[in-house]
Amino acid sequence: MHMATVLTINGETKSFDAPPEMPLLWVLRDVLGMTGTKFGCGIAQCGACTVHVDGKAVRSCVLPVSAVENRAITTIEHVGSTPSGAKVQKAWLDLEVIQCGYCQSGQIMAAAALLAATSHPDDSDIDAAMAGNICRCGTYVRIREAIKQAASGRQS
Amino acid sequence: MSGKMRILTSLVVIAIVVVALGVWIIRGPGPLDFAGGPKVALADYRAGKPTGVPAKLEKASLVERGEYLAKAADCMVCHSKPGEKDYSGGLGFKLPFGTLYSTNITPDKDTGIGNYSDQDFLNAVQRGKRHDGARLYPAMPYTSYTTMTDEDVLAVKAYLFSLPAVRAKPPENTLSFPFNQRWAMIFWSAVFNPDTRFAPDTSKSPEWNRGAYLAEALAHCGECHTPRNLGFALDNRKKFAGAITAGWRAFNITSDKATGLGNWRDEDLISYLSVGHAPGHGSASGPMGEAVDHSFSQFAPEDIRAVVAYLRSVPPVPSPDLPATTAPVAPASHKDGVTADARGKQMFASACASCHGWSGESPVSPMATLTGTWAVNDPAATNVAQIVLSGTKRHTPDGALSMPAFGNAYSDDEIAAVANYVTARFGTKGSKLTAKDVAELREQTAE
Numbered sequence: 332m333h334m335a336t337v338l339t340i341n342g343e344t345k346s347f348d349a350p351p352e353m354p355l356l357w358v359l360r361d362v363l364g365m366t367g368t369k370f371g372c373g374i375a376q377c378g379a380c381t382v383h384v385d386g387k388a389v390r391s392c393v394l395p396v397s398a399v400e401n402r403a404i405t406t407i408e409h410v411g412s413t414p415s416g417a418k419v420q421k422a423w424l425d426l427e428v429i430q431c432g433y434c435q436s437g438q439i440m441a442a443a444a445l446l447a448a449t450s451h452p453d454d455s456d457i458d459a460a461m462a463g464n465i466c467r468c469g470t471y472v473r474i475r476e477a478i479k480q481a482a483s484g485r486q487s
Numbered sequence: 488m489s490g491k492m493r494i495l496t497s498l499v500v501i502a503i504v505v506v507a508l509g510v511w512i513i514r515g516p517g518p519l520d521f522a523g524g525p526k527v528a529l530a531d532y533r534a535g536k537p538t539g540v541p542a543k544l545e546k547a548s549l550v551e552r553g554e555y556l557a558k559a560a561d562c563m564v565c566h567s568k569p570g571e572k573d574y575s576g577g578l579g580f581k582l583p584f585g586t587l588y589s590t591n592i593t594p595d596k597d598t599g600i601g602n603y604s605d606q607d608f609l610n611a612v613q614r615g616k617r618h619d620g621a622r623l624y625p626a627m628p629y630t631s632y633t634t635m636t637d638e639d640v641l642a643v644k645a646y647l648f649s650l651p652a653v654r655a656k657p658p659e660n661t662l663s664f665p666f667n668q669r670w671a672m673i674f675w676s677a678v679f680n681p682d683t684r685f686a687p688d689t690s691k692s693p694e695w696n697r698g699a700y701l702a703e704a705l706a707h708c709g710e711c712h713t714p715r716n717l718g719f720a721l722d723n724r725k726k727f728a729g730a731i732t733a734g735w736r737a738f739n740i741t742s743d744k745a746t747g748l749g750n751w752r753d754e755d756l757i758s759y760l761s762v763g764h765a766p767g768h769g770s771a772s773g774p775m776g777e778a779v780d781h782s783f784s785q786f787a788p789e790d791i792r793a794v795v796a797y798l799r800s801v802p803p804v805p806s807p808d809l810p811a812t813t814a815p816v817a818p819a820s821h822k823d824g825v826t827a828d829a830r831g832k833q834m835f836a837s838a839c840a841s842c843h844g845w846s847g848e849s850p851v852s853p854m855a856t857l858t859g860t861w862a863v864n865d866p867a868a869t870n871v872a873q874i875v876l877s878g879t880k881r882h883t884p885d886g887a888l889s890m891p892a893f894g895n896a897y898s899d900d901e902i903a904a905v906a907n908y909v910t911a912r913f914g915t916k917g918s919k920l921t922a923k924d925v926a927e928l929r930e931q932t933a934e
Contacts, residue, residue, distance in 0.1 A: 463841045
C-alpha cells in the first residue's frame, strides 16, 4: 500500500500509486503511459530520458518520484508549447536532424532547456549542455546546427 | 656482583624503562580521558542509565534488545558481504600487507559462532580472543567494544543466535609476514586494549554519558575518525580529528569550528546521523553511508541526541589541510569560474552536470548538492574520487537516491581529471590527483 503520489506534469495534476523510490521515468512510461521519454542506460549517462524539472534538464531514470513532488515537470509530449521547445522542434524538422530517433526526445529536451537559459549559445555552451546526450547515429553536427538555427530564428 | 654484571643489569633496566616509556607515550590517553571528571562504577551511577537500550525497548525481549544493540554496534556492515546472507562474513579488508576477511557470525556450528559459550563471546568481543584461543586482529574493533557491559554483549549474542545459521566459510586471510603471526596480537592487545567496562563520568549529564557509551562502546566512531599511532591503535591525543579508512576520508568530527563540527547546528547533526544528509553539508557516502543505513538510522531519537551532545564535548583539533571556510556556490555558467582542465570539464559536462549542475547546487535534489561539502573542499579529493569510482545509494524516508559507480566505465586518468576539476570548481583549492593516486584508491576499498 502506497500513499497516492501527486505530480504536476505538463501543467496537469496526475495522481497515482507508486513507491516513493520509483524513478520518474518508470512512472512516466509504465504508470502513466507517456512513452515519448525513452529509457537508454538507466544510470544518467546517455540522456535519452531527459525531462525538465522546474525548467532544468534532468535525467528522469535516476530521479525518484519523491524528489519531484510539488515541482513542474515537462516532457517531450508538451515541450512544443514552450517558446524554446517550439523553436527547437521547428529547427529539428527544418534540418532533418533525426536519424533513428531514439535519443532525440532527450536531445530536444536538453536543447530546449539550453535555449531557455542561454538564448544565444556559442559552441562551448552547446558542448556544456549537450555533452551528456549521446546519439549513436552521430547526428551531432545537425544537432549543433539546429540549435544555432533555433537561436537565431532564421529559416533554412 | 661483578662490575660487568652491574653494567649489564643497568643496561637491561634502562632498556626496560625506555621500552615501557615508549609504549606509554605511544599508547597515549584513553578514548574518554578528555572528559576529565570523576568516574564511578556503572553499578554506583544513579543519575541515569547510560547502557542498554532506549526506554521504549526496556520491556522488550532479550533478542529484540540485542537487535537494537547489534545495529548500534553496526556488526552487520563488516560481517556481511554484499550479495551474501547478512552476518555470514567474507567481506575483504584490503590492507597494505594483505587482505583480511570478516568472519561468519551466524550460529552455524562449523563455519560460524554456533559453538560459542557466553564466555567465549565475551572474550571475543571485549578481549579479542577467539573460541580456540587464537587472537583477533584489531580490524574487529574490540578495543571499543570492550567498554560494553557484559549484559549488552550477551544481548547481542542472543540476537545473533536467533538468526538462521548460514554455512559459509570466509576466504583465508592473505596477510604477509610478520602480520600473519596472530600470536603477536597478544602483545598488541596487552598494550592497546584497556579491557575495562564503561564507567560513567559524574561531572557530565546523563545524556552525555549515554552518548559516550553509544559513540565509544557501540558505534565505535573513533575506529574511522581518530588517526592511528605508531602501533596502529587509536591516537586519542587527536581524538576524532579525522583519518583515512578503507580508502575514504573520515572527516574531522571534533568541536573545531572551522574544520570540525563546531559550526554545525544540532539539527544538522541529527539530520546527518538519522537520514545521512544535512542541508549545506552534503550526504553520507562510502563507509559513513553504510553506518547511517544500517546503524544510526535505526537509533531512537533520544539516542541520536545523546550522541550529538557527546560529540559537542570532544575538544577541538583543527585539520590544517582543510580550508577555514568551504567554497561558496560556483557560477551558474560553465564559462565562469574554473576554466582550466579541459578534460575534467568535458567529463563533468557529459557525466556529472545533469544531476549536480554547473553551480554545484543540484537541480535534482539537495542530497546531490556539492556546494559546502567537505569532499569537494578537501584538496586531496579522496572522497570525490572514491564516490566517482564506487557510487552511492542512500535510503531516506522519502525513497532512495543514488549515484552510479563510474569505476568500470572510466580510466584512472579520467577519474583523476574529473576529481581535479570538481575540487577546483566547487571547492577552495583544486586537487592534483594523478592516475596512480586513483589506482591506489581503488586498491584500498573493501569488497
